[in-house]
Amino acid sequence: MAKFKGLLLLFILFLLQCEVPFENNARLLIKGQIVDENNQPISNSQINVFVRRDENFLYNSDPSNEDSGVLLGGTTSDIDGTFSLITLLGKDEDFVIEVYGGEDFSKYMYRTNTETYIPDDYLIDLETISLPKKAFFEFNIIRSSPAGTELQYNFNYTSIPCLEVYEDGVLNEVETACYKQMNRGRFLDDERPDASGDFLSFLGANVIFTYSINDQPEVVEVLTIDDINFEFNFNY
Template sequence: MGFFMKPNFKIAVIVFTILLLGCQYRFLDDTRLLVKGDVENHEGNPIPDAEIKVYTQRGSGYFLYPAPSYEKFCLGSDFSDTNGDFSVISLYDQDEDFAIEIYKNDQYTSYYYTNNTEDYIPDDFTINLGTVTLHPKATFNFKIERTSGLGNELHYAFEYTSDYCLEVYDKAVLNNQQSQCYKNEIFSRVLNDDYPNESSGVNTLLGSSIVFIYSINGQPEEQQIIAVNSVNQEFNFTY
């Protein structure tokens, strides 16, 4: 029996060694990190019970988009208090994919912080996020239909505010070029005989405005300002 177990045992040792080499968490001995700040909504009111999680990860995929990697590892977590304040004590891992996530629920935006901590230790082992604002989210659904018959063409675009907020830091300095926090985005298409109708949607912020820009058959552009005042807003347009 022992003779037949040896090949399997060798394979198990090799697999374990590969996994170990690919997943070396460099926790600092007897070291804890303090992550602090406060959470508020778009009106400046505190948001209690928002969950703050500190992560590290190993993986080939990008941490936040299109989905969190299954290899991420939670170093610590806690919730904001009734005043929106939070103070999380966590482990500290020196890794290129160190992250902090603040999440309330699906009705609010989330906040993401990332940093490469391979050769970075925060002053006093403290990361102060300051005031983090979470906004109520909305989905803007639109339907565009051609009713004018063959040969008519529509160029259109929606300018809107993204509901995504990622702040990328290089050590203690915010990297504005890589960060993406509530950016202005554009969704544009051309509708014609090949594709006359459109039904789609974008995620944005409740209370924001969307600019609808369109041109029919090469005519001068026209604009329409749309106030987003519903969490599931519908917009219909015919040409």
């Protein structure tokens, strides 16, 4: 019997720990507008508000997946891309607003700590959120020159999605990871003369391709992604 009471007490404590505290039943107004890379509105975008949300869900393309976190509320954007949502003010270090424009678009996440910060006038205005169309950049690098020819190459590109972290209403640039610049490259020689691969960026983005053959001066090319399935072939 004592063992049963102990287990019951542990279960009650677990429930209390899982309960999300709220700020005197206060409400937040969250609003903004969602547009694409051409500044055109995106309608029917899903906007969800969570507490205790795992940061990894920035990369999850399914907004209905609520296995991690407590959903406080949600809405969709109007035909002009605008939205407004009234939700409870959950007190949590991971208060998250997720904006999901669909499979074709990038994803946006706003995160702040509502345990230490209450937004002015109980308002979070995300203003204009740009969700560019996703694009896959595929590359194939083939050696057509004689054996012994070596190549050093690098792609500099803009990654998606976008996570913005705010502290007391101010953007934390250190923790923010929004459309970061990434690099991908390697050295090719007789052991490995060819290379292929792909990465995810967005439509209209520039990719900087830099290469050097046999330690000659670097050559720089600017490649603009003009198709959602962009293919780049290079022979050296």
